[in-house]
Amino acid sequence: MSLDWIYYAISWILLAWHSAWDAIGVPDSTVLGTNWAWILAIVFLVVTVRVILFPVFVKQIKSQRAMQALQPQVKALQEKHKGDRETLQKEMMELYRKEKANPLMGCLPMFLQIPVFLGLFHVLRRLNPDPAKNNKDIYGWTVDQFNSASDATLFTAPIASKFGSTAAELAQLGANGTVVKIMAGVLVLVMMGTTYLTSRQMILKTGWAEDPQQRMIQRLMLYGIPLSLLVSGAIFPIGVIIYWVTNNLFTLGQQQWVLRKFPPPVTATSAKPGNSPRNGAQPAKSSGLFGRSKSAAAPPPAAPKIAGPKPGAKPVNPKKGRPAKRQG
DSSP, X not given: OOOHHHHHHHHHHHHHHHHHHHHTTOOSSOBTTBOHHHHHHHHHHHHHHHHHTHHHHHHHHHHHHHHHHTXXXXXXXXXXXXXXXXXXXXXXXXXXXXXXXXXXXXXXXXXXXXXXXHHHHHHHHTOOOOTTSOOTTGGGOOHHHHHHHHTOEETTEETTOOTTOOHHHHHHHTOOHHHHHHHHHHHXXXXXXXXXXXXXXXXXXXXXOSSHHHHHHHHIIIIIHHHHHHHHGGGSOHHHHHHHHHHHHHHHHHHHHHHHHSOOOOOHHHHSGGGSOSTTOOOOEEOSSSOOEEEOOOOOOOOOOXXXXXXXXXXXXTTTTOOOOOOO
């Protein structure tokens, strides 16, 4: 199956945003070693994609809420079918079908962005100022637009270069290998950090899933994907890493807004009558990631103890020693 339609779509959005920034006066020439019109074109490619996918993001949040509401039933099934994994999986799938909850909906927005990521990766990889490479007529680019994008840099590092660029590739791009490695290395670390934070932010708010399958997906999102970027980031062009970091920052802001506006529902555990706070004390605050409590309501102060007589001491008669009343 040809993916040219994705490459044409990505190219069209990039060129449209570049023309828009160029029209309002953002310089296409290098300022501080950076071609800001092209950098902003990549940033607003993210904005365009995220606006298109916003309805999917809303469905993702609703699905996560539904999954969270089903946790007590999932836990009951786990207790009922302990040791019978096959029956447990069938019962949980039936529960999800009945309640119209999709465990994979949480990953859907990420999966839908994979074609965009691959399209941008492919387009930037084709940027090559070498006249011997006949790439300048691809996907609707004019020769001037192609040459401008091929020369675009971020602090003198070409956006088409990558940490693992060979000496020949760096020579074709007219790039300094040390600068490229420093810029790409810093951006890869930022990409890993922001990818971790986007997953951690959601888990802190919604908690760890009771379903082992869901918990495994959460751990994969939280630890597996950021660690994989340490290796795969070496083959990503700098322009693609800019896209990824911008997308993560957009996700952090969007999730924070949604979670504040539509906070997660109170879980069944916290809603039990025996768990209600007493004497106006505030409930314990959860640390979120592993469920340990940061602070708990202080217990009421104990009544002061009255010291009793020491062992072997004679009892004291409070009436003894009082002066007798004088007879009138």
